[in-house]
Structures are given as C-alpha cells and as structure tokens.
Amino acid sequence: MAQATGPSRSQPATLSDVARLAGVSIATASKALNGRSQVRAETRQRVIEAAERLSFRPNQLARGLLAGRTGTVGLLTSDLEGRFSIPILMGAEDAFGAGEVAVFLCDARGDAIREQHHVRALLGRRVDGLIVVGSRTDPRPSLGRELPVPVVYAYAPSEDPADLSIVPDSVGAGRIAVDHLLACGRSRIAHITGDPGYLAAQERAVGARAALADAGLALVGEPRFGVWSEGWGRAATAMLLDQHPDVDAVLCGSDQIARGVMDVLRERGHRVPEDVAVMGFDNWQVLTSASRPPLTSVDMNLEQVGRAAAHALFTAIAGARRSGVETLPCRVVIRGSTAPLS
Amino acid sequence: MAQATGPSRSQPATLSDVARLAGVSIATASKALNGRSQVRAETRQRVIEAAERLSFRPNQLARGLLAGRTGTVGLLTSDLEGRFSIPILMGAEDAFGAGEVAVFLCDARGDAIREQHHVRALLGRRVDGLIVVGSRTDPRPSLGRELPVPVVYAYAPSEDPADLSIVPDSVGAGRIAVDHLLACGRSRIAHITGDPGYLAAQERAVGARAALADAGLALVGEPRFGVWSEGWGRAATAMLLDQHPDVDAVLCGSDQIARGVMDVLRERGHRVPEDVAVMGFDNWQVLTSASRPPLTSVDMNLEQVGRAAAHALFTAIAGARRSGVETLPCRVVIRGSTAPLS
DNA sequence: AAACGAACCGAAAAGGTTTTCCGTGAAGCT
DNA sequence: AGCTTCACGGAAAACCTTTTCGGTTCGTTT
Structure with missing residues (x-):
C-alpha cells in the first residue's frame, strides 16, 4: 500500500534513483556528485543532470550515521x-x-x-x-x-x-564607560545601578571605580544598587540630587535605569547633556534611540x-x-x- | 588508529555494546528496551541494567533513517x-x-x-x-x-x-481595544498609529472604527498614521491636542507610540487616566510596566x-x-x- | 511417547550514503 | 605479442536501529 508514489507527496529521491536514471552504479553516482576523481567528466555530467532532474538532496541522516559526525x-x-x-x-x-x-x-x-x-x-x-x-x-x-x-x-x-x-568583559565595560565620561570633562560622576545580586552590576562598578582611581578621582557617593527598572532610576536620581546637586554625570547600570534617570533630571531642570551627562549599559536600541536625547550606552557585543x-x-x-x-x-x-x- | 577508546572521549555506546554486555542478541536488546513483549522479564532487566551502565542512548539518526520520520x-x-x-x-x-x-x-x-x-x-x-x-x-x-x-x-x-x-486577529484586536475604552465610558477616542504600509496598522484601525460604528460613534478625526516610534507618538499627540483638546481617550498603534503619547499628555497637564485614557498594542512588558501609569495594552497572544x-x-x-x-x-x-x- | 502450543530469542533485512577494494578495458611500452 | 600502467566503474561493507520471521526450548496434552 505504501509504494503508491501517487497523488499527494512523493518520497524524496535517493542516490540509487539518480544512479538508475544516469545508468551508473550507486558508488559512481556518489563519487560523481562529491567531486571524487575516479569518474570520467562525461559520466559525471550525466549523473549531475540526473540528480538535478530528480532534485536529489543527499540524506544527511545516512551521511551522518556513516561519518560519525x-x-x-x-x-x-x-x-x-x-x-x-x-x-x-x-x-x-x-x-x-x-x-x-x-x-x-x-x-x-x-x-x-x-x-x-x-x-x-x-x-x-x-x-x-x-x-x-x-x-x-x-x-x-x-x-x-x-x-x-x-x-x-x-x-x-x-x-x-x-x-x-x-x-x-564587564569590568572593562565599567572602565571604558568612565573613561568616556572623563574624556567629556566630567569629574563628579555618580553610579546608579541594578540588583547587587548580579555579578554584572558588581563588576561594572569595580571597573568604574578602577578607572576613576586611575584618574585620581572617586565616585560621588557610593554606587546605588537597586533593581533593573526605570522606577528605580527615577527614585535613585531624586535622592542623588538631594544629596549631591553638583553631580555632572550619572553612569547607569542599564538603559532602563538611565531612562528613569533622565526623566527625573529633566523634570528637575537639569539639562542633559549640558549640565549632566548620562550613560547606560546594554545599548538596547529601542530605549537608547527613544530617549530625549538619545542615550550613550555600552554595547556588550x-x-x-x-x-x-x-x-x-x-x-x-x-x-x-x-x-x-x-x-x-x-x-x-x-x-x-x-x-x-x- | 581510530579504535583507541583511549584517553579523552570514548564513542557513545551502541546497541550491540549493550547486547554484548547483557549476553543477548541485538534484536533482543532492542525489544527489551522498547517494551516489546517477546522478552522475559528477567532478561529485560538484565538488558536495562546493561544499558544503564553504558549510559546508552539510541542513535536517533539510525532510527530516523529506518522509520522515514x-x-x-x-x-x-x-x-x-x-x-x-x-x-x-x-x-x-x-x-x-x-x-x-x-x-x-x-x-x-x-x-x-x-x-x-x-x-x-x-x-x-x-x-x-x-x-x-x-x-x-x-x-x-x-x-x-x-x-x-x-x-x-x-x-x-x-x-x-x-x-x-x-x-x-488584528481586526478583532482593534475591536476589543475600542470596546474596552467604551466600557470605560470614553466616547471621544483618537487613534494614533504607525506605518500605514503595515497591514497590522490598517486592520487595527478597521476594527477600531467598526467597534465605534457599532456604538453609533466615530473616531475623533482620522487615524493618524506615522511610524512605530515614541517620537511620532509625541508629535502626533501635540497636533491632536491642538485640534481636539476635548479628547478623552487615545488608542495607540503600539506600546512605543503610547509611551510618547503619555509623555506629552502629562507635560501638557492632562492626567492619565482621569482626563485621557491611553492604550497600546503588543503588550511589551518592558514598556507597559515602565510607563507612568502602567499601560493597558492588547496582547497578540x-x-x-x-x-x-x-x-x-x-x-x-x-x-x-x-x-x-x-x-x-x-x-x-x-x-x-x-x-x-x- | 508423540505431538502440540507457548514463550522466548536470534538471524537478517531494511533504510541511504560513503569508501575501500577489485575488476575490466584500453593505452603505452619493449 | 606480451607486459605494465592507468583510468574508470562496480560490488560490498560499514554506520545503528527496528522489525519480521523462523528456530529452539520447555511444558502440556492425548
């Protein structure tokens, strides 16, 4: 019952179909198609045409079974x-x-x-x-x-x-972020970041501090850990501005946090980037390009x-x-x- | 050279390894492991233990080759x-x-x-x-x-x-969105949406209009097509408020657009949702939950x-x-x- | 005791491909 | 003519599993 190549959907062609159509053995057909050298050019051509006509695709299962890969x-x-x-x-x-x-x-x-x-x-x-x-x-x-x-x-x-x-390289990411802010002439840099249980948060903070230390500087206050959300970015910024109104850059642990930071900065009358520079991490397009102004961010590649x-x-x-x-x-x-x- | 089961990494066990260890034929091993009935319980147990010890996993390639699936x-x-x-x-x-x-x-x-x-x-x-x-x-x-x-x-x-x-069902999505706004008692509903080249934008607008028509209402103005961005949401909202300051709901073509819409509404002193209700499409968590207030949205499932x-x-x-x-x-x-x- | 049935196990084929090895025929050389 | 060499094509094994079918053993029945 099963051999009816009939109405709906025929089985894919096999190498032996190709060989039969080309009038050669299975071995020769294989060699012809795989570019092996023991086959005459004319024969090879015949096999290739036969394979074409049957739209033959070698069965990778069989091949894998044999090759072990x-x-x-x-x-x-x-x-x-x-x-x-x-x-x-x-x-x-x-x-x-x-x-x-x-x-x-x-x-x-x-x-x-x-x-x-x-x-x-x-x-x-x-x-x-x-x-x-x-x-x-x-x-x-x-x-x-x-x-x-x-x-x-x-x-x-x-x-x-x-x-x-x-x-x-999360530590390096923290470093290059601070290096960029330093290159922008900022020196009073705060760090608002996410869940302290995340190694990425810790390592970025380490890198940031190291880069500041190399420049003979330190963070404004301690790194502020919280959660990875805009809401935390807003809340932390409010506290930051109360304690350190003279901050001139905020390095944020994620683009989401940065988004919240920028909202509060603007609401409080601080201009970005003229008064305060803001950076995020992750370079998440949908957030970075929707911000006002578009957000500088560290891409993790x-x-x-x-x-x-x-x-x-x-x-x-x-x-x-x-x-x-x-x-x-x-x-x-x-x-x-x-x-x-x- | 290849048969050294040697130092690093041995070949996975095959059914014949299992059979040999259990002291039965390959056929019997297969039947034992596949729950076929022609094998004594004790023999089956022996095979199963052998397979266990060799951590045997049947080769799906061979199985697939045979089964055709x-x-x-x-x-x-x-x-x-x-x-x-x-x-x-x-x-x-x-x-x-x-x-x-x-x-x-x-x-x-x-x-x-x-x-x-x-x-x-x-x-x-x-x-x-x-x-x-x-x-x-x-x-x-x-x-x-x-x-x-x-x-x-x-x-x-x-x-x-x-x-x-x-x-x-994009048309249906537009319908249920408007139905929800109507259920909230809104009647002056505007529609700010994205690229008119997207079928989804057109269909949602069609559904929205149909639901309004069923209630004997119409959109406030024409649907405003643009692009799928916050920036467009902000720009379109500014225009909308100039022309129709009495709007009481904005149906947005995407959560991103909604985000921009809400920002401008707030900046202009309109309260969400007290004065104007806002809805989006896509239910994109990262946007809906970060909005102030969190954004009602249509989930496409x-x-x-x-x-x-x-x-x-x-x-x-x-x-x-x-x-x-x-x-x-x-x-x-x-x-x-x-x-x-x- | 002979025959029968049931229960259990093994040999072998199938699935499609690659590769090794062998055979055939022709051409080249002495 | 007889030999070697070369080029080309084919037979068969291998990869691993499942399944069919036939064979063996043992217990049971007449």
Whole structure:
C-alpha cells in the first residue's frame, strides 16, 4: 500500500534513483556528485543532470550515521525570553549557518530538570557539540566533564574552570564607560545601578571605580544598587540630587535605569547633556534611540560573543580544546546624552 | 588508529555494546528496551541494567533513517531580531519539546536567497515539517506547493490560500481595544498609529472604527498614521491636542507610540487616566510596566500563535492537512492607563 | 511417547550514503 | 605479442536501529 508514489507527496529521491536514471552504479553516482576523481567528466555530467532532474538532496541522516559526525549542534538557552540570549543566539546561528552546520534550539526555561532532559535528547541525536547560553553573567553549574561532545558556555560562564566559557568583559565595560565620561570633562560622576545580586552590576562598578582611581578621582557617593527598572532610576536620581546637586554625570547600570534617570533630571531642570551627562549599559536600541536625547550606552557585543562561542565550538570539535573563561571587550556607542563640557 | 577508546572521549555506546554486555542478541536488546513483549522479564532487566551502565542512548539518526520520520522540524524565521518572532518561537519550541520533537532554528534575516538556502538544507536533513515565522502580519510569498513536507506559516500568512497560516486577529484586536475604552465610558477616542504600509496598522484601525460604528460613534478625526516610534507618538499627540483638546481617550498603534503619547499628555497637564485614557498594542512588558501609569495594552497572544502553529504542523505530519488563514483572538491586558470616567 | 502450543530469542533485512577494494578495458611500452 | 600502467566503474561493507520471521526450548496434552 505504501509504494503508491501517487497523488499527494512523493518520497524524496535517493542516490540509487539518480544512479538508475544516469545508468551508473550507486558508488559512481556518489563519487560523481562529491567531486571524487575516479569518474570520467562525461559520466559525471550525466549523473549531475540526473540528480538535478530528480532534485536529489543527499540524506544527511545516512551521511551522518556513516561519518560519525552529524553537522549539528545544540543551542541550549536558559531563558529565551530575556533579551540577552537573542543576540548571542543570532551570532551563533550566523556563524554556524555559514559552515553548513544546523542548530537545534532548546529552551530550558531556567529549569535544571528540563535542561538535563534536553541534553539527553540532543546527545541522542548525536550533536557534534553544545553551546550553553545563560541569561546573566553569573557562573552557572557545569554540565559535567563526562559528556561525549565538547561544550562551550556563552555569557554565563561555567563554574568548572576546565570548561570553556566566553563572556563579555564587564569590568572593562565599567572602565571604558568612565573613561568616556572623563574624556567629556566630567569629574563628579555618580553610579546608579541594578540588583547587587548580579555579578554584572558588581563588576561594572569595580571597573568604574578602577578607572576613576586611575584618574585620581572617586565616585560621588557610593554606587546605588537597586533593581533593573526605570522606577528605580527615577527614585535613585531624586535622592542623588538631594544629596549631591553638583553631580555632572550619572553612569547607569542599564538603559532602563538611565531612562528613569533622565526623566527625573529633566523634570528637575537639569539639562542633559549640558549640565549632566548620562550613560547606560546594554545599548538596547529601542530605549537608547527613544530617549530625549538619545542615550550613550555600552554595547556588550553579544552577537560577537555568540559568534566567538560558535567558533570556539568549531575548533573544539576539530580537536583543539581550550578551557577557562575568555572575555570579549565591550564598546561605547556615543549618542546625544554625553558631550564635552563646554 | 581510530579504535583507541583511549584517553579523552570514548564513542557513545551502541546497541550491540549493550547486547554484548547483557549476553543477548541485538534484536533482543532492542525489544527489551522498547517494551516489546517477546522478552522475559528477567532478561529485560538484565538488558536495562546493561544499558544503564553504558549510559546508552539510541542513535536517533539510525532510527530516523529506518522509520522515514526524523522527529525534527525546521523553524524558519525571517527576522530573529524583531521582537515578534521570539514569543512565537518560544511557543513552538514549547509545544514541540513536549512531544520529543527537536527544532532546527534558521534565521533568514529577511533575505529570500538565504531562506531558500535554509529550506534546502533542512530538507536535506529530512525534517518532518516546516514552520515559517514572519516578522510582520503582511502576507509573504509561499515556499511553494512542491515541498515534500508540510509547512505552516505563522504570524505572516502565505500569499497562497492553499497553504495553512496562523495569524493573530488584528481586526478583532482593534475591536476589543475600542470596546474596552467604551466600557470605560470614553466616547471621544483618537487613534494614533504607525506605518500605514503595515497591514497590522490598517486592520487595527478597521476594527477600531467598526467597534465605534457599532456604538453609533466615530473616531475623533482620522487615524493618524506615522511610524512605530515614541517620537511620532509625541508629535502626533501635540497636533491632536491642538485640534481636539476635548479628547478623552487615545488608542495607540503600539506600546512605543503610547509611551510618547503619555509623555506629552502629562507635560501638557492632562492626567492619565482621569482626563485621557491611553492604550497600546503588543503588550511589551518592558514598556507597559515602565510607563507612568502602567499601560493597558492588547496582547497578540503570540506564544499561543506559535503553539497553534506547532500543533497544526503536528496534525499535518500525521496526515490531516488544513489550508487557509486561521486567526487567533487577542486579549486586552488592563493596567493603570485606562479606568472608568468618574 | 508423540505431538502440540507457548514463550522466548536470534538471524537478517531494511533504510541511504560513503569508501575501500577489485575488476575490466584500453593505452603505452619493449 | 606480451607486459605494465592507468583510468574508470562496480560490488560490498560499514554506520545503528527496528522489525519480521523462523528456530529452539520447555511444558502440556492425548
């Protein structure tokens, strides 16, 4: 009953179909299509035309079964919803797509059980490697050393130093942010940032202080930790202006916070950037370009993190293992909210 | 040289390894692990333990090769960056993950050539079906009727009515938005929306007008089309207030526009929601909850669109084809920016 | 005791591709 | 003419799992 190539939808052509149509053996057809040299040019041409006519696509399953390599990798995110996973994922997909590698996407939704389940499923499909994408930069548990394929951790590093992790340089990000404000001639710089439980918040503050110290300066007051929201940005700014009305720059832990900061600054009659310069982190387009004025922000180069992770996985699959945490530099994107003091 | 199970990383165990360890044939091992009935309980136990010890995972490639079904689907997005693809993708991933189906993610980046390339690659991997996710609701070209696997279009419908498409009900969205404003006692409702080249903008306006007409009312002025930005929301609101200072509600084409609208309303001394109610579309958390007051918005239920697409693909793979454009209802999420007139 | 049935297990084929090895024929050389 | 060399094409194994079908063993029945 099943062989009716009939009405609806025929099976895809197989290599033996091509061989039959071209009047050669399966082996010859394979060699002709793969550019092997043991086949006459004329024969090769005949095979190629036959494959064309049948719109033959080699079955990657069979190929993978034989080769022991499938040309697939697993991309395991812990949180698709969060906006940090997406650019990383794009970078990785981009890097792999160019190399004929297909990507299995799995979202663990922050659940370790589900993550374990996905890992097992991916290994059953014989992926050549795994990329684990976190939703924040705090270290996360390793998947273990016993996996049969290489693993690269992106954004959230593994707790096990034997694993390879690719993360943005948060300390450096704090540094270059302050360097930019210093270059704008600011010297009374405050720092309003988010949840102190986030390593990124701590590291950016460390970098900012280090850059100020190098210039013989210090923050105006202590860093103000809170939550990653506009509301906190507004509240913290109100307090800041009460205590330090002479502040000439505010470095904000995120673009959202910066948005709130700028609103209150404007409401209180401080001009941005003439009186107070404002910077954010993350360079989240929808916020930076909607602000008045557009917001200068530190871009974490997440797409590049994804690409680097993909590249590292490539080389690991080829046999060259690395380990440890590798950091990638961030960059300042200058917009209207920061400008030299006139 | 290759058989050294040696130092670094051994090959995954195969069924014949398990069979050998358990002292049975390959066939029996397979039957034991798959719950077939022709094997003694004690033997089955022995096999299961052997599989456990070797941490055996059946090779899905071999299984797929044999069964003709791979348990994989392709998810083809035209634009990962845009925020509409992500929830759809999450819904689809969620629905498939529960069913032991793995998802290949491909991002065409809005390029038809790249899309074609990805389709070919996916077919080479013998996916059982395809979901095509668009970045806007305007119809897009079909992948064609000649594909060997079923295809479901999500968010952006196919131009070919023979294809199956799942989209949110934009006209209905406009309707329920106005219905909500009417229920709040508003009667002088303006509409500030985005790019008129977007079908979503047109359809929402159509729905809004229809709901008003049903109540014997009309919009305050014409719908104001522009771009999907806060800046446009601010500019349009300024004009609106000049011409119609007595407006008591503004229906905005997106949450971004709504954000701009609210800013200007407040600056001009109009209270939200006491004097003017404001609504947006998309229910984009980061904007709706950061607004002052939090923004009432129409949620397009995109995750549900993704789930429905996955489900439709499931049944199509099982043989039950549908066709045409199926719409899913949207829902109003009420927050502080709309309230009954006191 | 012979025959029968049930329960259990194994051999083998199938799925599609790549690769190795062998065979055939022709051309080149002495 | 007889030999080697070369170019080309084909047979078959391998990858791993599932399933069908046939075979063995043991207990039961007449």
